[in-house]
Amino acid sequence: MIRLYKILCVSYLIVTLTSCNFTENIDVHPDGSGNYSLEMDGAGLLAMAGDKLGNELGMKNNAKAIDSTFSFKEIFAAKKDSIAKLAPEQQEALKKLENFVMKIKMNPEAQQLLFSMNTPFKKVNDLGGLMESMSALKDLKGKSDKSTAMLSGLGMDNSKLSFSYNGKNFSRKAIVDKNALNTFASDSTGMAKMIFASSKYTLKYHFPKAVKSVSNPDALFSADRKTITVEYPFTEYTENPEKLNLDVVFE
Incomplete structure (x- = not known):
């Protein structure tokens, strides 16, 4: 989980300290189900802090790229005690995020730095409230927790x-x-x-x-x-x- 939080903290820098391009994707299948993703391209940050980013993410000197994937369920499992103390409506908001999978790819040689969050859905209507649920992450542990602050900052x-x-x-x-x-x-x-x-x-x-x-x-x-x-x-x-x-x- 330590490495996971390092990735989250660096991702927070990507979102807040440099210009990024955001893409909201929805792919609807014939039966109404589908996939949702929010992608951020932070390649511009590599020119500013490529070495520092690599160190923060645990990249070894001989490593050429990072490709990490983890789920919100991992984050919630680590914070289950904090979640249990939240009001029922806050817990329900967070539950909407359980199926999200987060990915980060960093390849300095290819000038690539991509961060994405993906989730399947059964009905398009189920996507309502997802961004507000992102904001609810700040309730897990105060504003000083950068890992949840990054995620809550993605909410509207x-x-x-x-x-x-x-x-x-x-x-x-x-x-x-x-x-x-x-x-x-x-x-x-x-x-x-x-x-x-x-x-x-x-x-x-x-x-x-x-x-x-x-x-x-x-x-x-x-x-x-x-x-x-x-x-x-x-x-x-x-x-x-x-x-x-x-x-x-x-x-």
């Missing part, structure tokens, strides 16, 4: 995200908490905005049917119209989550 406290799919329509909807959004804006420093200025947040959704129309005018289609991609500057997304709301109609 300023909005509630829901998804729906019935075979004819798909929607992604963020309902913004105006008070939380104002607090987020006031807490954001000029330096943070500068760091994330070159970062992007991308949606990449694949469906079993061809798409007839998408409400977002910035959406791009694959040749078979089964995959749509929407990209926004990361700062615009965090300050206005509604920008990535989508209503999709299938042929």
Whole structure:
């Protein structure tokens, strides 16, 4: 678990100290089940702190790459005593994350640094509340715990995200908490905005049917119209989550 926490702490640096590109993937199967993943490309950090990152992750001098995989269940098992002390609703929020698997790949020679979280789902609607559950991780142990702080930082406290799919329509909807959004804006420093200025947040959704129309005018289609991609500057997304709301109609 010590190595696991080292990876989490370094991942926290990836998310907070350098520009990253985020990709939210949803792959829907014909029966409505599928896979969800959130990927972060932190290759730019290698140019700044490649050796330090390698040392923090336990990379030996003769090692050329790191490829680690672990699950949220491991994290929760290590913190079961803390979880037992949480309120029932907090425990329920964390339970939604049990099936997530986290991966980190680092290859200095290839200038590759990838961090991802993946989970299967039985229904698209089940994805609702996942980002809020990320924020609930901060309740495991105070703000000084970098391992959970990294993960909770991936959550969105300023909005509630829901998804729906019935075979004819798909929607992604963020309902913004105006008070939380104002607090987020006031807490954001000029330096943070500068760091994330070159970062992007991308949606990449694949469906079993061809798409007839998408409400977002910035959406791009694959040749078979089964995959749509929407990209926004990361700062615009965090300050206005509604920008990535989508209503999709299938042929």
